[in-house]
Amino acid sequence: MMKTITEINEKLKNGEAVILNAEEMIDLVEKEGIKKAAQKVDVVTTGTFGPMCSSGIYINIGHSKPRIKLSAGECFLNDVPAYTGYAAVDISLGATALPPDDPRNKYHPGRFIYGGGHVIEEFVKGKDIKLVAKGYGTDCYPRKKLETFINIKDVNEAVLFNIRNCYQNYNCGVNLSDKTIYTYMGVLKPNLGNATYCSAGQLSPLLKDPYYRTIGIGTKIFLGGGVGFIAWQGTQHNPTVKRKHNGIPQAPAGTIAVIGDLKQMSHKWLRGTSMLGYGVTLTIGIGIPIPVLDEEIAKFTAIKDTEIFTQVVDYSKNYPEVLAGSLGEVNYAQLKSGEIELQGKTGLVKVPTASLSSYYKAVEIANILKEWLKEGRFLLTEPVEKLPGSETELTCKLLKERILTE
Amino acid sequence: MTSKKIVLKFPKQLGDKPVIYKLVKDYNLEFNILKAVIMPDEEGLLVMELKGTADNYKNGIKYLESLGILIQPLSKDVTRDEEKCTHCGACVTICPTFAFIVDKKSTPARKIVFDDKKCIACELCIPACPLQAMELHF
Numbered sequence: 001m002m003k004t005i006t007e008i009n010e011k012l013k014n015g016e017a018v019i020l021n022a023e024e025m026i027d028l029v030e031k032e033g034i035k036k037a038a039q040k041v042d043v044v045t046t047g048t049f050g051p052m053c054s055s056g057i058y059i060n061i062g063h064s065k066p067r068i069k070l071s072a073g074e075c076f077l078n079d080v081p082a083y084t085g086y087a088a089v090d091i092s093l094g095a096t097a098l099p100p101d102d103p104r105n106k107y108h109p110g111r112f113i114y115g116g117g118h119v120i121e122e123f124v125k126g127k128d129i130k131l132v133a134k135g136y137g138t139d140c141y142p143r144k145k146l147e148t149f150i151n152i153k154d155v156n157e158a159v160l161f162n163i164r165n166c167y168q169n170y171n172c173g174v175n176l177s178d179k180t181i182y183t184y185m186g187v188l189k190p191n192l193g194n195a196t197y198c199s200a201g202q203l204s205p206l207l208k209d210p211y212y213r214t215i216g217i218g219t220k221i222f223l224g225g226g227v228g229f230i231a232w233q234g235t236q237h238n239p240t241v242k243r244k245h246n247g248i249p250q251a252p253a254g255t256i257a258v259i260g261d262l263k264q265m266s267h268k269w270l271r272g273t274s275m276l277g278y279g280v281t282l283t284i285g286i287g288i289p290i291p292v293l294d295e296e297i298a299k300f301t302a303i304k305d306t307e308i309f310t311q312v313v314d315y316s317k318n319y320p321e322v323l324a325g326s327l328g329e330v331n332y333a334q335l336k337s338g339e340i341e342l343q344g345k346t347g348l349v350k351v352p353t354a355s356l357s358s359y360y361k362a363v364e365i366a367n368i369l370k371e372w373l374k375e376g377r378f379l380l381t382e383p384v385e386k387l388p389g390s391e392t393e394l395t396c397k398l399l400k401e402r403i404l405t406e
Numbered sequence: 407m408t409s410k411k412i413v414l415k416f417p418k419q420l421g422d423k424p425v426i427y428k429l430v431k432d433y434n435l436e437f438n439i440l441k442a443v444i445m446p447d448e449e450g451l452l453v454m455e456l457k458g459t460a461d462n463y464k465n466g467i468k469y470l471e472s473l474g475i476l477i478q479p480l481s482k483d484v485t486r487d488e489e490k491c492t493h494c495g496a497c498v499t500i501c502p503t504f505a506f507i508v509d510k511k512s513t514p515a516r517k518i519v520f521d522d523k524k525c526i527a528c529e530l531c532i533p534a535c536p537l538q539a540m541e542l543h544f
Binding site for chain 2: 023049050051109111113186187189193194195196271273274275276281283336338352353354355356357358359360361362363364367
C-alpha cells in the first residue's frame with residue numbers, strides 16, 4: 001500500500017495534498033501514466049447531479065402547546081402528504097409524494113407540477129411551509145388539530161435521508177413502440193426517436209471506485225451542498241451484476257443510502273423535479289472524494305467514458321413487463337456524442353441521445369469538493385464497514401407474488 | 407433579405423380581416439405560420455416567420471402596426487429561467503428545431519445553450535423540462 005487515509009489527511013491539513021477532479025485525473029493518467037499519477041495525486045473528487053427518486057427528509061417540528069400526537073393521523077406539508085407513523089412530532093416526507101388533488105395521469109401525460117421534491121427544495125430554501133395535521137387525542141396528547149407554518153430554522157432536526165441514491169451506472173432508455181411514452185427516463189419518442197441516459201459517466205462516484213474499496217459505510221461526502229455520510233448500501237444494491245474486465249458494471253449495480261443535516265444544505269443542490277407523465281422526484285447533488293491509496297485505485301479513478309458501458313433498454317415493453325434483453329451495449333462517450341446506432345426494424349438507425357443527469361453541474365460539484373478539501377475543512381474518512389461487493393451473493397430480486405388466503 | 411420570427415397580437419375587431427393576404431399582395435412578403443390562436447370576440451395571436459427585402463419587410467411591419475397589431479420578436483416569448491435550469495439536457499431531443507445545444511467547449515463542459523433564434527414556440531419543451539425552467543409568455 002502506497003498511502004493511508006491518515007497520511008492523506010495530514011497532507012490535507014497542511015495544505016500539501018494534490019487533489020484533482022476525475023476529469024483532470026483522466027488527463028493526467030493519459031499524459032504521465034498510472035504509476036506517476038498514483039504517486040502524485042492524493043485525492044480524486046467525483047460528482048453527480050441527477051434525479052434520485054428514493055429520497056426524503058425527516059423533521060422533528062417540536063411539541064405544540066397543548067401537545068398533539070401526529071402519529072397515525074393525517075399530515076400535509078404544503079398539501080403534500082407526509083408520513084407520521086413515528087412518535088408524536090416526527091414527520092417524514094418522500095420526494096415523490098403528491099397532493100391528493102393532483103390529477104396524476106388522469107389526463108395523460110400528467111404534469112406533476114408540485115410534490116414532495118418541491119416541498120423539500122422550498123423548505124431548504126428557508127420558505128415557510130404550511131403544515132396541516134390531525135391527531136386523535138390522548139390523555140397526554142389532547143390536541144386534535146394543528147395548522148401552522150413551519151420553517152427549517154425553527155424545527156429541531158431536519159435531516160435528508162435517502163434510501164437509494166447515486167446509482168453505479170444506469171440504463172439507457174428507448175421506446176420501440178409507435179407512440180410517445182412518458183417515463184422516469186424522460187419523454188421517449190416512438191420508433192427509437194431518441195435515447196436518454198442518466199449518469200455522469202466518468203465523473204460518477206461509484207463508477208470511480210467500482211469495487212467499493214474506499215467508498216463504504218461512514219464515508220463523508222458532499223450531499224445536497226452540505227456534508228453528509230453514507231449510512232448503508234442503498235436499496236436494490238446489486239453488486240453482482242456482470243462487469244467488464246476493468247471492473248465497471250455493465251448495468252445498474254451498486255447504490256448508497258445517504259444521510260446529512262438538511263439545515264446545512266442548499267436548494268441549489270436539492271431540486272424538485274417533475275417528470276412529465278411519470279411524477280415528482282428530487283434532483284440531488286452528490287460528490288464523493290476517493291483517496292488514491294495505490295495504483296489500482298489510481299487506475300479506477302482514471303476510467304474514461306469510452307470504457308464505461310451500459311445497456312439500451314426498451315421502456316415501452318421490456319422494462320414495464322420485466323422482460324430480459326438489451327438492444328445493445330453503448331459506452332458513455334457514444335451517448336455523449338449526441339447519437340448512438342441501434343438496430344431498428346429496418347436495419348441500423350441513428351438515435352439522438354439526451355441526458356437527464358447534468359454533467360455540467362456534476363463537474364461543479366467535484367470542483368466544490370476539491371475546494372473544501374484544499375481548504376482543509378473536509379477530511380477523508382475510513383469506511384467503518386465495507387459495502388457488500390461483487391464477492392458476495394447479493395442480488396436485487398423481483399417480488400415473489402403469492403395468492404392471499406384467509 | 408430580412409427574415410424574422412415574430413408574434414402578432416391582434417386587437418379583437420381585426421379578427422375577420424385578411425391581414426396576412428395583404429402582406430403577400432402589397433408587400434411581397436413570404437410567411438410561414440407557426441401558430442395561430444383566434445377566439446371569437448377576443449384578442450388573436452399569430453406566430454409566424456416573415457421574409458422579404460428589407461424595405462418590404464419594414465413597410466409590411468408598418469402596415470401591421472397601423473392596424474393596431476402589437477408586434478414583438480418570438481425570442482421574447484419562450485424563455486429559460488437560468489436559475490432553474492440545471493443543464494441536464496432532457497430538452498435536447500425534445501425540441502424539433504434543435505434549439506437546445508450541448509456546448510462541449512463550455513467550462514465546465516456540456517452546458518446546455520438555448521438558441522432562441524431557432525425556437526418556433528411549439529411549446530414541447532415546456533412540460534418536458536423536469537425543472538420547469540422553460541417559460542411561455544404569450
